[in-house]
Amino acid sequence: MQPYIVLPLIIPLLMVLTALARFRVFRRRLAQIGAFANLLACVALLIVTETGQIQVSQMGGHPAPYGITLVVDPLSAIMLTIAAVIVFAVVIYSRAAIDINRERFTYYPLLGCLLLGINLAFLTGDLFTLYIAFEIMLMASFVLLTLGGERGQLEGGLKYVVLNVVGSTLFLIAIGLTYSVAGTLNLADLAQRLADAPSIGITTVLAGLFLIAFGIKAAIFPLFFWLPASYHTPPIAITALFGGLLTKVGIYSMWRVLVLVFPNELVVLQPLLLTLAMLTMITGVLGAVAQMDLRRLLSFHIVSQIGYLLMGTALLTEAGLAGAVFFMIHVILAKTALFFISGIAYEAQGSYDLKKLGGMRVMHPGVALLFVLAAFSLAGLPPLSGFWAKLLLIRAALEAGQYLVVAVALGVSLLTMYSMVKIWNEAFWAPPAPGRVAAMLSREDRRSLMFPTTLLVVLIVVVGLLAEPVIRLSSQAAVGLMQPAAYIDTVLVDSEVEE
Amino acid sequence: MTQSLFFRFLARVMMPVLILFSLFLLLRGHNEPGGGFVGGLVGAGSIVLMTLAYGAEEVRQRLRIDFLRTMYYGLAVAILAGVIGLVIGVAFQDAYWWTTFIQGIGSIEVSTPLLFDIGVYMVVLCVTSSIVMNMAEEGEREDH
Numbered sequence: 001m002q003p004y005i006v007l008p009l010i011i012p013l014l015m016v017l018t019a020l021a022r023f024r025v026f027r028r029r030l031a032q033i034g035a036f037a038n039l040l041a042c043v044a045l046l047i048v049t050e051t052g053q054i055q056v057s058q059m060g061g062h063p064a065p066y067g068i069t070l071v072v073d074p075l076s077a078i079m080l081t082i083a084a085v086i087v088f089a090v091v092i093y094s095r096a097a098i099d100i101n102r103e104r105f106t107y108y109p110l111l112g113c114l115l116l117g118i119n120l121a122f123l124t125g126d127l128f129t130l131y132i133a134f135e136i137m138l139m140a141s142f143v144l145l146t147l148g149g150e151r152g153q154l155e156g157g158l159k160y161v162v163l164n165v166v167g168s169t170l171f172l173i174a175i176g177l178t179y180s181v182a183g184t185l186n187l188a189d190l191a192q193r194l195a196d197a198p199s200i201g202i203t204t205v206l207a208g209l210f211l212i213a214f215g216i217k218a219a220i221f222p223l224f225f226w227l228p229a230s231y232h233t234p235p236i237a238i239t240a241l242f243g244g245l246l247t248k249v250g251i252y253s254m255w256r257v258l259v260l261v262f263p264n265e266l267v268v269l270q271p272l273l274l275t276l277a278m279l280t281m282i283t284g285v286l287g288a289v290a291q292m293d294l295r296r297l298l299s300f301h302i303v304s305q306i307g308y309l310l311m312g313t314a315l316l317t318e319a320g321l322a323g324a325v326f327f328m329i330h331v332i333l334a335k336t337a338l339f340f341i342s343g344i345a346y347e348a349q350g351s352y353d354l355k356k357l358g359g360m361r362v363m364h365p366g367v368a369l370l371f372v373l374a375a376f377s378l379a380g381l382p383p384l385s386g387f388w389a390k391l392l393l394i395r396a397a398l399e400a401g402q403y404l405v406v407a408v409a410l411g412v413s414l415l416t417m418y419s420m421v422k423i424w425n426e427a428f429w430a431p432p433a434p435g436r437v438a439a440m441l442s443r444e445d446r447r448s449l450m451f452p453t454t455l456l457v458v459l460i461v462v463v464g465l466l467a468e469p470v471i472r473l474s475s476q477a478a479v480g481l482m483q484p485a486a487y488i489d490t491v492l493v494d495s496e497v498e499e
Numbered sequence: 500m501t502q503s504l505f506f507r508f509l510a511r512v513m514m515p516v517l518i519l520f521s522l523f524l525l526l527r528g529h530n531e532p533g534g535g536f537v538g539g540l541v542g543a544g545s546i547v548l549m550t551l552a553y554g555a556e557e558v559r560q561r562l563r564i565d566f567l568r569t570m571y572y573g574l575a576v577a578i579l580a581g582v583i584g585l586v587i588g589v590a591f592q593d594a595y596w597w598t599t600f601i602q603g604i605g606s607i608e609v610s611t612p613l614l615f616d617i618g619v620y621m622v623v624l625c626v627t628s629s630i631v632m633n634m635a636e637e638g639e640r641e642d643h
Contacts (some may be wrong), residue, residue, distance in 0.1 A: 006591040013578050020571045060584065060592040 002055040005072050007041040008080055008119040015112025024103050028095065031108035035088040038115065042077070042084040049077040050473065054480075054490040056125075064492050065189040069125035073487055075477035078325065079122045079252055082332050083245055085459065087115050089336065089452035090241045096445035097237040097343050102147050110147070114140035114241070121249050125491055127175050127185040130253060134171065134217065138164050141246060144238050145230060156230030163226035167216030174209035181206065188491035190261045191484050207265035210257050211273075218250025220310055221279040224303045228287065231302070232295035236346060239295060240339035243302050244332045251309045251328065259313065259321065259481045266316055273314035274405055281307030281412040288419050294342040294352040294427070297419060298335070301378070304412060305331045311409060312393050315400045321478035323392030326471060330377065330385040330463060337374040337456040341367060344449050345427055347441055354423065359432030366450065368428045370457045375420035377460045380413050385463040388471065510552035517545035525620050526613075535616035539623025546628040555635040566629035573621025580615035 015034035021027045049055060049072055059068040072080070091111065098107055117137030124130050138161070146157035179185055181202055182193050194203060212223070219227040227247070231239050258266055266273070284304025291297040309331070312324025342352060344367050349357050361368045377384035390413060397406045441449070463470050480487060521542035528534025549558050584593030596610040 003585055003590045006585065010578065010582065010585075010591070013574070017571055017575055017578070020568060020575075057590055059590060060594060061588070061590045 003057050005055045005057050005070055011038040012112045012116035016109045019106045019109035027108055031091050035091040039084040039088045042080040045072050046077040046081045049074050056490050065184050065186045068129055069491055070123045071125040071491055073480045076122045078477055082329055083118050086244045086336050089456055090237055092448055093452045094237045095448040098235055110140055110144050125187050131171055145234050153233045156233035160226050160230040167213050171213035174206055174213055178206055187260055188488040192488050204265045204268050207262040214250045214254045218306055219247045219303050220276055220306055221283050228299045231299040236343035240336045243339050244336035247306055255481055260484050277307050277310035277314050278408045285412045285415040292354045298338055311405055315396050317396055317400055318478050318482050319396035322475035323396045325474035325477045326392055327389035330389040333456050333460050334374050334378045340453040341371045354426035357427040358430040361428040370453055373457050379417040379420050383464045385460045388467040507552045510548045514545045518542055528616055529612055535619030536623055539620040542624045543627035547631045550632055550635050555632040566625040570622050570625035573618045577615050577618025580611045583611050
């Protein structure tokens with residue numbers, strides 16, 4: 001038992017408590033400290049887990065299938081760390097990108113609340129706690145989305161919350177059915193029991209239900225409509241956080257629940273999964289091509305990238321899953337960085353419309369460089385992180401003999417490149433729109449916008465250049481999922497020893 | 500807000516009863532049905548009743564409780580209860596009991612689950628009351 005793995009839950013809770021601080025500036029400082037402490041804790045967990053030791057803690061000391069179990073295996077540790085990096089970057093970025101009124105209205109404590117939900121989803125070892133984590137995330141993200149109460153925000157927020165509540169309800173129904181079939185909700189226990197039992201019809205139905213529930217959260221085709229309808233409405237720092245992390249929690253849950261508990265059923269669902277992956281990639285990227293608003297364009301790209309993650313999952317091989325984990329690391333970094341850069345463009349020129357932007361290359365050459373690196377990484381050019389991610393995925397798909405998916409993935413990459421080049425042409429290369437005066441950012445604003453963006457882009461480059469250790473880490477995570485014996489043993493056997 | 504004398508009188512009589520009952524539920528909750536959540540809801544019921552009878556403005560003036568801040572204090576208490584188990588025990592939320600003797604009452608058991616329940620009680624009471632009072636204020640504004 002390693003009780004300290006609860007730290008990524010306690011730190012966000014303390015961040016929520018910073019709402020008690022009287023002064024806005026003080027609250028912001030506390031939030032920054034909290035996000036940094038969370039980052040340190042998660043990196044420490046990653047280092048400890050990387051040696052192969054799975055960390056377990058039973059809440060309140062109740063033994064495993066009965067109590068609430070927290071588990072950190074390599075996959076959780078990777079996800080925790082990457083989420084911590086993003087939240088830290090967003091907290092720094094928010095200093096300039098979030099207006100005073102929102103800061104006054106407990107913006108940072110809400111970030112803490114969202115981080116709590118995300119971390120709980122990555123840490124938990126049972127289905128019902130996963131549901132609770134989703135609810136915490138949904139509530140916190142809904143308030144963040146509508147914070148400020150602008151007209152567009154309320155409209156987007158309504159679509160967001162309605163579709164997500166449908167997803168949560170399906171998830172809850174699936175959990176209830178699972179309990180009636182297996183008599184347990186602990187993931188390790190479930191994996192063990194369902195692996196022994198022959199695959200019966202109902203378990204396939206359950207896997208399908210979980211697929212739909214997580215599919216809504218992850219915004220896969222045809223359940224993604226809430227995402228482009230809502231993600232462009234809040235301030236860019238919030239969009240960056242959501243776009244980077246929230247849908248990815250849905251994919252993580254698919255790995256954790258479907259791959260761990262329902263491996264036999266996934267074989268039945270594989271054709272469906274592959275089709276969905278292809279359609280998600282294609283619709284996302286085609287939707288993006290048609291957009292002229294930076295935020296909408298990038299929102300559609302979130303959907304398209306989810307398709308790649310789903311593709312890695314649907315191959316049902318260790319190589320495919322390892323590729324998907326690597327892709328997850330890459331896409332979270334690249335996506336958030338791109339949202340950050342569009343936020344800088346907005347601060348500098350006062351618009352997200354590509355037609356009204358222009359001349360960023362001359363006025364902000366540093367930003368232009370960051371954009372090129374992040375955009376090329378998203379499109380998959382070597383030697384950036386996206387290249388390795390796509391290489392791993394496509395190699396895995398070729399090994400599995402899924403040539404159609406390979407063709408689609410490569411075609412979608414080209415279209416991604418096309419829309420990145422479109423942004424480059426319109427916002428960076430083209431001369432400034434007539435009659436538009438570039439606003440100079442104050443030095444402090446500039447620093448708090450540029451530092452987190454640079455941090456993320458540097459990480460993208462580092463992941464690209466030092467791909468070897470990251471690939472090793474990803475395949476370690478994938479092996480942990482595909483061969484759950486170690487996971488099951490650590491969760492179930494360790495708690496018996498305690499007694 | 501209502502002008503009904505009967506309702507106002509009843510609300511006044513019921514308020515202490517409801518608060519006592521909510522505390523009773525809170526303390527009883529460890530081994531029997533009850534606990535912080537239900538207790539908090541019943542406690543909030545008393546405040547809702549007063550709001551319906553006298554209006555949000557007057558209740559705020561008389562109670563002088565900042566519901567939102569108290570909610571965060573409640574959250575702090577609940578976190579503290581969990582951390583105690585982490586610091587002196589084996590896991591977050593681990594339960595600990597201490598028996599203390601208080602003159603005139605006798606020996607009572609204080610425990611981290613009770614502390615946690617008190618935190619939950621505060622959060623639930625304050626969240627519910629502040630939601631209802633905000634809604635009542637909005638309604639009054641529209642009436643005028």
